[in-house]
Amino acid sequence: EAQVTQNPRYLITVTGKKLTVTCSQNMNHEYMSWYRQDPGLGLRQIYYSMNVEVTDKGDVPEGYKVSRKEKRNFPLILESPSPNQTSLYFCASALSAGNNEQFFGPGTRLTVL
Amino acid sequence: AQRVTQPEKLLSVFKGAPVELKCNYSYSGSPELFWYVQYSRQRLQLLLRHISRESIKGFTADLNKGETSFHLKKPFAQEEDSAMYYCALSPTGGYQKVTFGTGTKLQVIP
Numbered sequence: 001e002a003q004v005t006q007n008p009r010y011l012i013t014v015t016g017k018k019l020t021v022t023c024s025q026n027m028n029h030e031y032m033s034w035y036r037q038d039p040g041l042g043l044r045q046i047y048y049s050m051n052v053e054v055t056d057k058g059d060v061p062e063g064y065k066v067s068r069k070e071k072r073n074f075p076l077i078l079e080s081p082s083p084n085q086t087s088l089y090f091c092a093s094a095l096s097a098g099n100n101e102q103f104f105g106p107g108t109r110l111t112v113l
Numbered sequence: 114a115q116r117v118t119q120p121e122k123l124l125s126v127f128k129g130a131p132v133e134l135k136c137n138y139s140y141s142g143s144p145e146l147f148w149y150v151q152y153s154r155q156r157l158q159l160l161l162r163h164i165s166r167e168s169i170k171g172f173t174a175d176l177n178k179g180e181t182s183f184h185l186k187k188p189f190a191q192e193e194d195s196a197m198y199y200c201a202l203s204p205t206g207g208y209q210k211v212t213f214g215t216g217t218k219l220q221v222i223p
Contacts, residue, residue, distance in 0.1 A: 033211065040122075042199060042215035043157075050209070058210055090157065097209055102149075104157040 002027045004105035006091050012111045013081055021076045021108050023091030031094040032074040033058070033102070034066065036087040043090065049074055050097050081112040115140040117202050119214035126190050127222050134185040134217050136174075136200030143205040146176055146183040149213075151197040160185075160198070170194070190221045 004025045013019055033048040045058030049068040063085055065077040078085060091105040116139040126132055138144060148160040161169045163176040163183060174185045183200060200214040
């Protein structure tokens with residue numbers, strides 16, 4: 001089944017403990033992106049990647065890192081999580097950065113204590 | 114800077130009534146506009162995009178460059194339309210940086 005998967009789906013952690021949220025797609029999509037969803041703020045783009053080894057900042061990149069070493073994977077790294085990074089995170093992919101439909105993952109609910 | 118505004122957090126309509134979800138944008142260039150929908154316990158999914166000019170599930174949206182709007186409309190609301198709706202903008206020619214609105218929750222009352 002063509003899809004975007006994220007792991008873990010739920011995570012509770014403590015301030016300062018490095019964590020990685022994985023994102024994988026099996027559709028051979030070039031474009032991948034991370035968003036965070038917060039009440040009243042909608043979805044805000046954190047980072048996006050146009051292709052392997054090509055990444056760029058979205059609107060709220062502070063406190064996050066990404067890498068795109070393989071086409072199918074786009075992990076989100078929080079080197080030193082803080083409580084203001086408590087949020088619902090979505091990964092998405094699209095065939096290319098050319099007005100194609102974005103396919104979203106199921107979301108990862110992160111709580112930083 | 115690109116910006117998308119959805120002024121209504123919640124829109125309640127009766128079944129069979131017309132629906133209009135408002136979306137206004139700010140962008141200096143030529144934008145691509147999208148509507149995404151998130152049904153309860155489901156993933157966010159594309160509803161429609163202005164370049165395709167399709168009608169999906171009875172919904173339509175017209176890009177009005179003069180008013181910088183991309184309102185989503187449906188003549189007769191159905192209960193299954195109840196969901197969260199997001200308007201989104203990206204620069205012409207590619208997704209690149211994508212900006213979403215804050216979303217409008219549509220509640221269709223039986």
